[in-house]
Structure formats: C-alpha cells, structure tokens
Amino acid sequence: xxxxxxxxxxxxxxxxxxxxxxxxxxxxxxxxxxxxxxxxxxxxxxxxxxxxxxxxxxxxxxxxxxxxxxxxxxxxxxxxxxxxxxxxxxxxxxxxxxxxxxxxxxxxxxxxxxxxxxxxxxxxxxxxxxxxxxxxxxxxxxxxxxxxxxxxxxxxxxxxxxxxxxxxxxxxxxxxxxxxxxxxxxxxxxxxxxxxxxxxxxxxxxxxxxxxxxxxxxxxxxxxxxxxxxxxxxxxxxxxxxxxxxxxxxxxxxxxxxxxxxxxxxxxxxxxxxxxxxxxxxxxxxxxxxxxxxxxxxxxxxxxxxxxxxxxxxxxxxxxxxxxxxxxxxxxxxxxxxxxxxxxxxxxxxxxxxxxxxxxxxxxxxxxxxxxxxxxxxxxxxxxxxxxxxxxxxxxxxxxxxxxxxxxxxxxxxxxxxxxxxxxxxxxxxxxxxxxxxxxxxxxxxxxxxxxxxxxxxxxxxxx
Numbered sequence: 001x002x003x004x005x006x007x008x009x010x011x012x013x014x015x016x017x018x019x020x021x022x023x024x025x026x027x028x029x030x031x032x033x034x035x036x037x038x039x040x041x042x043x044x045x046x047x048x049x050x051x052x053x054x055x056x057x058x059x060x061x062x063x064x065x066x067x068x069x070x071x072x073x074x075x076x077x078x079x080x081x082x083x084x085x086x087x088x089x090x091x092x093x094x095x096x097x098x099x100x101x102x103x104x105x106x107x108x109x110x111x112x113x114x115x116x117x118x119x120x121x122x123x124x125x126x127x128x129x130x131x132x133x134x135x136x137x138x139x140x141x142x143x144x145x146x147x148x149x150x151x152x153x154x155x156x157x158x159x160x161x162x163x164x165x166x167x168x169x170x171x172x173x174x175x176x177x178x179x180x181x182x183x184x185x186x187x188x189x190x191x192x193x194x195x196x197x198x199x200x201x202x203x204x205x206x207x208x209x210x211x212x213x214x215x216x217x218x219x220x221x222x223x224x225x226x227x228x229x230x231x232x233x234x235x236x237x238x239x240x241x242x243x244x245x246x247x248x249x250x251x252x253x254x255x256x257x258x259x260x261x262x263x264x265x266x267x268x269x270x271x272x273x274x275x276x277x278x279x280x281x282x283x284x285x286x287x288x289x290x291x292x293x294x295x296x297x298x299x300x301x302x303x304x305x306x307x308x309x310x311x312x313x314x315x316x317x318x319x320x321x322x323x324x325x326x327x328x329x330x331x332x333x334x335x336x337x338x339x340x341x342x343x344x345x346x347x348x349x350x351x352x353x354x355x356x357x358x359x360x361x362x363x364x365x366x367x368x369x370x371x372x373x374x375x376x377x378x379x380x381x382x383x384x385x386x387x388x389x390x391x392x393x394x395x396x397x398x399x400x401x402x403x404x405x406x407x408x409x410x411x412x413x414x415x416x417x418x419x420x421x422x423x424x425x426x427x428x429x430x431x432x433x434x435x436x437x438x439x440x441x442x443x444x445x446x447x448x449x450x451x452x453x454x455x456x457x458x459x460x461x462x463x464x
Contacts, residue, residue, distance in 0.1 A: 022270075025065070025270060083189055083192055086188075094128070098144070099126040147214075149214075160201075161232060161233075201229075238302070261315045316356055335364070337367060393464055
C-alpha cells in the first residue's frame with residue numbers, strides 16, 4: 001500500500017477556526033491510522049492578508065490541541081524559486097503562456113460574457129493556438145502567466161466524502177499562475193506543493209471544491225500523480241448560520257479562553273462530521289484507531305453548545321486536579337483569591353469539579369475557599385439561632401482533638417446533632433455561612449476537611 005501522506009495547509013489570515021481545526025484533526029488522524037506522515041504547510045502567498053501574528057495563532061492552536069506534525073511547517077514564500085522553475089518548465093512545454101491583457105481588458109471580457117448570460121471568464125486573447133496570430137506585445141506592460149487549461153472534456157474525481165464530482169473544462173478559464181512580478185498564485189502553489197511533498201490524501205473544507213478541478217488539471221499538466229480528495233462540509237453555528245467571529249466563538253483559542261479543555265474540543269470536533277457507531281466519548285488513541293473516510297458525512301454539522309458543555313464536564317471530572325489548578329489559578333488571582341493559609345487549590349477544585357462545565361466555572365465556584373467569608377447578616381441571624389449555638393460550641397470542642405478526616409468527622413457530627421435534638425441542615429447551614437459565607441457548598445464534612453482544623457475553629461469561634 002502507498003505510504004499515506006496528509007497535510008494541513010492553512011492560509012495565515014486570521015485565527016485557527018473550528019473548521020480548520022477539524023480539517024487538521026481528520027488529516028492528522030488519517031495519517032496516524034495508517035502509520036503515515038502528517039505535514040503542516042503555511043500557504044502565505046497572499047501577502048496583503050497573511051501576517052506573522054496569524055501564523056503564530058495557527059501554531060498556537062495546533063499546539064494547544066496537541067496535533068503534532070511530522071514534517072514542516074513549510075512556508076510557501078520560502079519556495080519561490082521552486083515555483084518559478086516549474087512556471088518556466090510549463091512555458092517551455094506549452095502548458096502555460098504569457099498574457100498581456102490589462103486588468104481593465106480582462107474585466108471587459110468578463111462583463112461581455114455576463115451580458116450574454118454566460119459565466120464571466122478570460123476569453124483566451126493571448127492563448128497560443130495553431131494558426132492563430134497573437135496581438136502585438138505591449139511595450140510597457142509586464143505579462144501574467146496563465147495556465148493553458150484543457151478546453152474540452154471534464155474533470156472528474158471520486159471524492160471520499162461527496163462521491164463522484166464532475167466539472168466541465170468549459171467552466172474553467174485559463175487561470176493566472178504567476179502575477180506580473182513573478183509571484184505565483186494560490187492554486188498553482190498548492191498543486192506544486194502537493195506534488196513535491198508527495199501528498200496522497202487531501203482532506204479540506206468544501207469551500208475548496210471549485211479549486212480542485214484547477215489543481216487536478218495543473219497536476220496532470222506537470223505529470224504529477226493525483227492525491228485522493230475529500231471535501232468536508234461546513235460547521236454551522238448553534239443558530240444554523242455559518243460560523244463567524246462576529247456572531248459565534250469560531251476560534252479554537254476562544255474556546256480555550258472560555259475554559260474548554262483541548263481533549264474536549266478534539267472529541268467534539270471528531271464527531272462533527274464523522275461517527276463510529278454510537279460512540280460519543282473516546283480518546284484520541286481510539287479515534288486514530290477507528291478513523292477512516294468511509295464514515296465521514298456529506299451534510300453540514302451544527303454546533304450544540306449544551307453537548308459541548310456536557311462533554312467538557314466529563315473531561316474536567318477525569319482531569320488531574322493539579323492540572324486544573326494550573327489552569328484555574330491565573331483566573332482566581334485576577335478575582336482576588338487569597339492562597340496564603342488557604343486550602344490546597346488542587347484539592348478544592350477536586351471537590352468542586354463534579355458540577356463544573358468549564359474551567360472558568362470551576363475557578364469561580366472554588367473562590368468560596370479563597371476569600372474572607374462575609375456572610376449576609378440576615379442569613380446568619382436566620383440560621384445561627386440560640387437553639388443551634390450550644391451544638392456549635394460542642395462541635396468546636398470536639399473538633400479540637402478529633403482526627404480531621406471525613407471518616408471521623410461524619411459520625412461526630414451525627415453525635416452532636418443527636419445530643420442536641422437537631423437535624424443536619426440546622427448545623428450545616430450556619431457552618432457553611434461561617435466558613436464560606438454561602439449556603440451552597442459541597443458536603444459539609446468534605447468542606448471541613450478541606451479547610452482544616454485551625455481555620456474551622458478560628459471561623460466558628462468568631463461567632464460563638
């Protein structure tokens with residue numbers, strides 16, 4: 001079998017969006033499944049829109065997701081000599097030609113076709129043909145180089161996602177492959193790169209379907225083998241509209257900032273266009289083992305934020321508490337968390353993570369352990385009654401020399417309740433208020449252990 005070589009080839013004009021991340025994930029997993037090679041290529045020939053900041057954003061997103069590449073990153077702007085050499089070979093072979101039509105002349109051609117109800121295109125004025133006399137070469141105009149696209153027949157390929165796609169060559173005009181300054185254009189560079197890098201499978205968004213026949217024709221003209229193509233449907237927002245930065249969280253790193261874990265995003269993106277039975281939760285090792293193109297869907301996928309939150313809660317519960325602490329600490333510092341003399345952060349997060357859907361929620365919920373409690377006086381008066389104070393005093397006295405563990409505290413609290421004729425909420429509510437300033441906390445024995453003997457006694461005795 002041919003050694004599988006896939007690539008992720010973003011244009012660095014912005015952030016790593018969800019569609020791009022899914023394309024990278026599928027290409028990475030396909031290579032991993034077959035023991036092949038995954039290549040990262042930065043398609044940066046659009047000098048007006050490509051920026052170093054966007055390159056950094058793409059690399060940051062890939063690193064956060066853990067999608068490691070085997071070769072690259074390759075930058076097209078560093079391959080200019082190679083592209084110019086291929087252009088020269090094509091000019092010599094007659095599969096490309098110089099075109100001296102001005103932008104205004106080309107626009108006039110396009111307008112004429114539009115008026116005739118046809119697809120706007122270049123009319124082939126400078127295309128050399130047997131017996132054809134070309135116009136005089138303008139003395140003051142640098143030419144573009146156009147690809148001599150076949151004029152008859154069809155371009156057809158078996159798309160691994162969409163099935164057979166056929167496009168007539170009459171729909172394709174002679175594409176510019178090099179600008180007047182010699183800079184090559186997008187579709188030409190992609191074809192040469194895929195050839196040079198021996199790409200066997202191209203998985204990409206279906207917004208590239210119109211580029212594929214042009215790239216196939218160029219590859220055929222230069223005698224290069226064709227990769228297999230698969231065009232993935234778009235990802236829609238929760239409202240069914242196309243994802244956009246203005247209306248949706250469309251960037252991978254936006255989800256990181258919102259408190260989603262990378263394993264959540266990978267698992268969720270994997271299911272946006274692919275399935276393995278009814279499996280919803282799986283590791284990336286499992287995904288690579290299962291992934292194939294036979295189970296890619298051709299219909300658009302739609303974001304479901306509730307499902308994403310549920311999945312993130314699953315992975316938060318599985319996450320190591322010290323890792324969660326590293327993620328939550330910076331946010332908590334911004335919120336004024338006091339860590340000196342406070343419980344261990346990892347332990348606090350472990351106590352709170354059961355109900356947290358994001359790391360941000362987890363950080364916020366854990367703040368009750370890391371700020372000075374300020375119980376509402378009305379709530380304190382309601383729960384810290386004269387009937388409860390003797391039980392609290394007895395509780396404090398017993399705390400002084402008991403083993404401070406849930407196993408020891410739970411039966412001790414029951415004994416205090418029984419001795420004073422109280423029910424659990426009558427003692428637990430004022431304890432929660434005194435310790436955290438809140439009525440809603442995890443189980444009171446777990447909260448006591450987390451704070452530790454000294455803090456518990458200090459805060460309880462303050463109110464006795």
